[in-house]
Amino acid sequence: MFGNLDFDELSLKLAPSLAKILLKSAGDTFDYDQLSALVASIDSALFASEYLMNVPRFNSDDALLRDSVVSARKGGLFLEFGVATGRTLRIIAETYPGKVYGFDSFNGLPENWREGYAAGAFAQQPPETLPNAELVIGLFDQTLPSFIVRNREPISFIHIDCDLYSSTVTILETLKNNIIPGTIIVFDEYLNYPGWRHHEYRAWTEFVKKYNVSFKYTGVVPIHQQLRVEILGI
Numbered sequence: 001m002f003g004n005l006d007f008d009e010l011s012l013k014l015a016p017s018l019a020k021i022l023l024k025s026a027g028d029t030f031d032y033d034q035l036s037a038l039v040a041s042i043d044s045a046l047f048a049s050e051y052l053m054n055v056p057r058f059n060s061d062d063a064l065l066r067d068s069v070v071s072a073r074k075g076g077l078f079l080e081f082g083v084a085t086g087r088t089l090r091i092i093a094e095t096y097p098g099k100v101y102g103f104d105s106f107n108g109l110p111e112n113w114r115e116g117y118a119a120g121a122f123a124q125q126p127p128e129t130l131p132n133a134e135l136v137i138g139l140f141d142q143t144l145p146s147f148i149v150r151n152r153e154p155i156s157f158i159h160i161d162c163d164l165y166s167s168t169v170t171i172l173e174t175l176k177n178n179i180i181p182g183t184i185i186v187f188d189e190y191l192n193y194p195g196w197r198h199h200e201y202r203a204w205t206e207f208v209k210k211y212n213v214s215f216k217y218t219g220v221v222p223i224h225q226q227l228r229v230e231i232l233g234i
Helices: 007-022 032-051 061-071 087-095 140-150 165-175 198-212
Strands: 078-081 100-106 133-137 156-158 181-187 214-220 227-233
Touching: 061 078, 061 087, 061 156, 061 181, 061 214, 078 133, 078 165, 078 227, 087 133, 087 156, 100 140, 140 156, 140 165, 156 198, 181 198
Parallel strands: 078 100, 078 156, 100 133, 156 181
Antiparallel strands: 181 227, 214 227
């Protein structure tokens, strides 16, 4: 909609919207909940300018997921953590004809995440799934250890959509012996929201440092929060 505008014209168009955020104050203070989203996006842009300049861009989480599943090595485990409505599990199962596992308690977040997402958010009944998708119902720390004992194959693909630092740590630590070079991991809330450095991003960077993991960024959704990595060595 702004493609034919020069910088000055674009600035005039955007000024009213920016003013609502930046100038809506009470006395000598600003609404920091409003500003925090802007700050998080700026911080994410700085991160992207340092680490994601030549990484392929995708215009939606659907597009990134489908490309990731197609790119993943066939025959290993395909896992999703955080099923909720089943929308993304269905995308994975539609794209990959083999067995896919979706982990969720369906009781919602086990603890507070960020503003507007308290413990219990996203609680719902388990969804119907495609025939090649199997739900593993329960908290990750209760279901994943026994699952990985029964399923010892290397992991081809992981979709981490659990939001929380603690849950992401549980996933990565429990699966560390099955994550190998070539494993693809898609993080659904890696960056670009207030507090992003405290959750999936933090869990991943700590895991990388602890186990001397080498990896590369291979996909990102700039208008949202998703990011993909491929393991090079562990």
